[in-house]
Amino acid sequence: MRGWFLPLAVAFGFIFLYAPIVSLVVFSFNESRLVTVWGGFSTRWYGELIRDRQILGSAWISLQVAFWSANLAVIVGTLGAFVLTRFGKFTGRLLLTGMITAPLVMPEVITGLSLLLLFVSMELTLGWPAGRGLTTIVIAHTTFCAAFVAVIAQTRLRQMDESLEEAARDLGAGPVRVFFDITLPVITPALVAGWLLAFTLSLDDLVIASFVSGPGASTLPMVIFSKVRLGVSPDVNALATIIIGFVLVAVIIAGWLMRRTARRM
Amino acid sequence: MNALTRSAPWRGTAWAFGKLGLSGRSLVIAIPMLWLGVFFLAPFFVLGRISLAEAIIARPPFTPLFDRAPDGTLEIIASFENFRFLLEDALYRNAYLSSIRIALVSTVFALLIGYPIAYYIARAPEPKRSILLLMVILPFWTSFLLRGYAWMGFLRTNGVINNTLMSLGIIDAPLRMMHTDVAVYIGIVYTYLPFMILPLYANLTKLDGALLEAASDLGASPTVTFLTVPLPLSLPGIVAGSMLVFIPAIGEYVIPALLGGPDTLMIGRVLWDEFFSSRDWPVASAVAIVMLFLVVAPIMWLQSVQNRRGMD
Amino acid sequence: MDASAIAADTRPWRDPDAQPFISVRGVTKKFGDFTAVSDVDLDIYKGELFCLLGESGCGKSTLLRMLAGFEQPTEGSIRIDGEDMAHVPPDRRPTNMMFQSYALFPHMTVEKNVAYGLLREGLKKSEACAKAAEMLRMVKLEKLARRKPDQLSGGQRQRVALARALVKRPKLLLLDEPLGALDKKLREETQFELIKIQETLGVTFIVVTHDQDEAMTLATRIGVMKDGMIEQVGEPREIYETPDSRFVADFIGTINLFEGRVDAAAPDMMRIRTEALGDVLVSPQSGLTQGQQVWAALRPERFWLTREKPENTRNAWHGHVEEMGYIGHMSQYRIRLDSGVLVRASQSNRLRDEDPISWDEKAWVSVNPAAFRVLTR
Numbered sequence: 001m002r003g004w005f006l007p008l009a010v011a012f013g014f015i016f017l018y019a020p021i022v023s024l025v026v027f028s029f030n031e032s033r034l035v036t037v038w039g040g041f042s043t044r045w046y047g048e049l050i051r052d053r054q055i056l057g058s059a060w061i062s063l064q065v066a067f068w069s070a071n072l073a074v075i076v077g078t079l080g081a082f083v084l085t086r087f088g089k090f091t092g093r094l095l096l097t098g099m100i101t102a103p104l105v106m107p108e109v110i111t112g113l114s115l116l117l118l119f120v121s122m123e124l125t126l127g128w129p130a131g132r133g134l135t136t137i138v139i140a141h142t143t144f145c146a147a148f149v150a151v152i153a154q155t156r157l158r159q160m161d162e163s164l165e166e167a168a169r170d171l172g173a174g175p176v177r178v179f180f181d182i183t184l185p186v187i188t189p190a191l192v193a194g195w196l197l198a199f200t201l202s203l204d205d206l207v208i209a210s211f212v213s214g215p216g217a218s219t220l221p222m223v224i225f226s227k228v229r230l231g232v233s234p235d236v237n238a239l240a241t242i243i244i245g246f247v248l249v250a251v252i253i254a255g256w257l258m259r260r261t262a263r264r265m
Numbered sequence: 266m267n268a269l270t271r272s273a274p275w276r277g278t279a280w281a282f283g284k285l286g287l288s289g290r291s292l293v294i295a296i297p298m299l300w301l302g303v304f305f306l307a308p309f310f311v312l313g314r315i316s317l318a319e320a321i322i323a324r325p326p327f328t329p330l331f332d333r334a335p336d337g338t339l340e341i342i343a344s345f346e347n348f349r350f351l352l353e354d355a356l357y358r359n360a361y362l363s364s365i366r367i368a369l370v371s372t373v374f375a376l377l378i379g380y381p382i383a384y385y386i387a388r389a390p391e392p393k394r395s396i397l398l399l400m401v402i403l404p405f406w407t408s409f410l411l412r413g414y415a416w417m418g419f420l421r422t423n424g425v426i427n428n429t430l431m432s433l434g435i436i437d438a439p440l441r442m443m444h445t446d447v448a449v450y451i452g453i454v455y456t457y458l459p460f461m462i463l464p465l466y467a468n469l470t471k472l473d474g475a476l477l478e479a480a481s482d483l484g485a486s487p488t489v490t491f492l493t494v495p496l497p498l499s500l501p502g503i504v505a506g507s508m509l510v511f512i513p514a515i516g517e518y519v520i521p522a523l524l525g526g527p528d529t530l531m532i533g534r535v536l537w538d539e540f541f542s543s544r545d546w547p548v549a550s551a552v553a554i555v556m557l558f559l560v561v562a563p564i565m566w567l568q569s570v571q572n573r574r575g576m577d
Numbered sequence: 578m579d580a581s582a583i584a585a586d587t588r589p590w591r592d593p594d595a596q597p598f599i600s601v602r603g604v605t606k607k608f609g610d611f612t613a614v615s616d617v618d619l620d621i622y623k624g625e626l627f628c629l630l631g632e633s634g635c636g637k638s639t640l641l642r643m644l645a646g647f648e649q650p651t652e653g654s655i656r657i658d659g660e661d662m663a664h665v666p667p668d669r670r671p672t673n674m675m676f677q678s679y680a681l682f683p684h685m686t687v688e689k690n691v692a693y694g695l696l697r698e699g700l701k702k703s704e705a706c707a708k709a710a711e712m713l714r715m716v717k718l719e720k721l722a723r724r725k726p727d728q729l730s731g732g733q734r735q736r737v738a739l740a741r742a743l744v745k746r747p748k749l750l751l752l753d754e755p756l757g758a759l760d761k762k763l764r765e766e767t768q769f770e771l772i773k774i775q776e777t778l779g780v781t782f783i784v785v786t787h788d789q790d791e792a793m794t795l796a797t798r799i800g801v802m803k804d805g806m807i808e809q810v811g812e813p814r815e816i817y818e819t820p821d822s823r824f825v826a827d828f829i830g831t832i833n834l835f836e837g838r839v840d841a842a843a844p845d846m847m848r849i850r851t852e853a854l855g856d857v858l859v860s861p862q863s864g865l866t867q868g869q870q871v872w873a874a875l876r877p878e879r880f881w882l883t884r885e886k887p888e889n890t891r892n893a894w895h896g897h898v899e900e901m902g903y904i905g906h907m908s909q910y911r912i913r914l915d916s917g918v919l920v921r922a923s924q925s926n927r928l929r930d931e932d933p934i935s936w937d938e939k940a941w942v943s944v945n946p947a948a949f950r951v952l953t954r
Contacts, residue, residue: 005381007385009378009385013379076301090291096294114312117312169666173697224410240408
């Protein structure tokens with residue numbers, strides 16, 4: 001693997017990863033409606049995007065869903081991880097382990113379909129949730145995002161020196177106090193990472209949301225999907241560029257924050 | 266009730282729960298347990314139930330599983346009709362087989378592209394290593410759907426690739442790349458490449474550089490060194506990465522829907538169409554159940570391999 | 578300054594009527610099939626600095642964790658100051674612990690770490706801060722109160738951990754390898770500091786350590802543990818001079834062991850027939866019967882090393898020096914006796930211009946009968 005082969009293969013790999021994204025960004029500034037034929041520089045598709053009520057509305061719905069899903073997923077996932085790493089043996093331990101890891105590998109179509117069928121059955125028998133929309137999407141996203149949060153939280157909890165918690169117990173704090181005084185602050189960076197991941201996953205999800213959403217609650221991916229199914233359209237390029245820009249800025253800020261904390265250590 | 270603290274409000278609450286026979290501990294267990302039990306486990310029972318029902322034109326569009334017989338007793342109306350239908354209709358069988366084929370081919374390509382990158386990053390010096398790693402993860406944070414969309418612009422008849430090749434005079438007529446299986450392979454490899462690279466990278470960074478030096482010191486050529494030292498040692502990483510690509514690829518819907526042709530059969534797509542177009546919920550449920558086994562089987566296998574490894 | 582000298586005036590363990598402050602009775606701890614602590618009985622008295630000494634995995638830390646309340650005994654009982662600890666959680670025990678990893682809360686300043694326990698007692702913030710500051714003065718860290726643990730050196734962290742554990746004035750302080758993470762020089766300084774603090778505050782200390790020198794320096798008494806059981810409890814001098822078993826004799830310091838049988842016992846002398854040394858004369862020890870299998874144990878420094886055959890003793894053997902190591906204050910010898918047995922001897926180097934016996938020389942080793950310790954196990 002020495003010599004020319006490895007660098008060449010790596011270069012090819014990175015071109016493969018970035019070329020489509022770069023072309024996406026470049027053509028978002030294209031004057032022409034034909035996405036892949038250059039017709040001069042223009043920002044007209046950004047203008048059209050801002051005037052597109054449907055896209056703006058669905059983006060707002062997506063952000064709300066992602067915000068609440070990430071919050072709930074952090075609660076459910078952290079508690080699950082905490083219980084599995086700190087509570088020793090209890091009945092249902094194996095079941096919980098399975099339920100918390102299975103969503104990681106479950107095909108989205110299955111998760112989406114089965115949850116929809118659950119919601120329909122619950123509505124028939126319990127009368128709740130009445131219809132489908134924001135609530136049902138949040139529930140569905142929380143469930144699969146909690147698995148990702150749990151994995152991150154579990155890793156951190158296992159690395160954490162358990163004698164920190166014991167020391168707090170020893171100094172007179174009860175279990176609840178120890179959790180809020182010691183455990184939570186120590187694992188906070190991992191939870192922030194988990195929250196961001198959950199937020200991104202929720203924002204990104206098309207399949208599950210398509211199953212469990214109802215009329216009037218179309219998320220951004222659902223709207224984009226219905227647009228791009230019909231073919232490429234330049235305003236989607238503009239939207240993609242904005243999203244990529246956000247991600248880049250977020251990554252730069254996160255990197256800067258991480259470097260700053262690392263220096264302080 | 267020593268599970269809660271001494272402070273007064275907690276003690277009051279603790280006392281109340283204690284009266285109910287609940288400890289703080291079981292309450293904490295109950296929250297994730299209930300959430301996942303209701304919203305993850307229970308749906309599979311509903312799925313199983315509806316896969317045994319028949320489709321009707323109503324709301325909801327399936328027959329109830331239980332019914333009151335005329336004498337008032339509860340009757341179970343289960344039919345394995347849907348599963349028989351799946352077995353008999355070649356469409357479903359082909360869809361399952363072609364899903365496995367597409368997932369397998371994509372996994373192999375992801376491995377071929379991902380391995381050199383992971384290897385290179387793992388052996389790179391520190392500032393370069395972090396930057397390259399970040400560059401691998403970065404696309405993952407952008408929208409999955411938009412990454413598929415980016416390839417549409419690339420592969421179209423008058424897309425970037427065809428335009429470039431034609432203007433360079435390499436080809437005369439545009440190549441047909443969109444709406445083919447190849448496009449689906451590209452889409453899957455592209456989407457899941459980070460999942461292949463990261464476990465491989467994690468495995469390869471643990472590789473001691475002295476091992477490579479020892480091998481070449483003992484007279485192995487670079488190629489032989491690679492084949493005899495890092496490759497066998499990174500097998501766990503290869504297995505983990507391949508699983509992370511293969512498993513989600515089997516159930517993939519978006520990529521075949523965007524990039525595949527009408528003849529690109531994938532089981533996720535069949536399920537979607539069964540549900541959204543045909544509105545046959547029971548058959549969709551049956552498809553999902555068969556698919557579940559298709560996905561669970563390799564995971565069980567992986568788990569048992571890992572357990573055996575852990576015991577050694 | 579010697580630890581046992583401090584407590585020399587009051588040695589409650591020598592008084593049969595004294596009430597133990599901590600009493601461990603028949604305590605066993607099992608983790609699945611593994612027995613970590615097996616049927617331990619132990620009495621510890623107020624004001625002691627008791628060391629639990631043993632190799633890693635001998636159960637000393639598990640015993641300490643049971644005293645702190647982090648583990649529940651599978652069998653047996655623990656009483657602290659007369660109170661049964663069976664159902665008392667760690668946060669309500671009159672004990673505090675100093676952890677091996679120090680377990681300083683990384684997100685709190687030194688000051689907040691130290692004040693944490695006081696705040697949990699319900700003290701007002703200002704009071705807690707005042708007490709914490711006082712404690713930090715005692716461990717000479719008052720200037721670093723606003724730092725975070727990751728901005729401290731190893732020695733400073735160790736002192737914060739000590740201050741945090743002591744600030745609540747526990748009846749009992751448990752220390753898990755308190756000096757384990759420090760380098761040698763710092764460890765020696767800190768040992769004496771620890772003794773001074775213990776003396777000033779009068780708190781009972783139980784220290785877990787694997788370092789015999791540390792245990793000998795610190796302890797009023799040492800409990801040597803092996804495989805979950807306590808092998809011997811005694812003052813450092815007792816443990817060294819009159820070990821109860823080959824394990825203890827070998828674990829603390831170096832020892833020569835000669836297997837043999839009791840041959841003849843007179844009121845003032847006892848003869849042991851060994852294979853290695855032939856007949857050995859030792860001071861009589863009670864409880865031995867003729868023909869019993871015993872081990873004559875001897876510390877290397879108890880050998881006399883001479884060029885000429887010593888007079889007036891039958892405990893003398895001829896050999897030649899195979900190896901010699903000059904350490905400075907003493908020299909260590911490995912001497913091959915004519916019988917083929919290798920013995921270890923050491924001589925202190927009192928005079929500068931001595932002409933010491935050296936490598937490859939012939940020499941005689943001799944022993945005073947009272948220097949032997951006869952072991953039965």
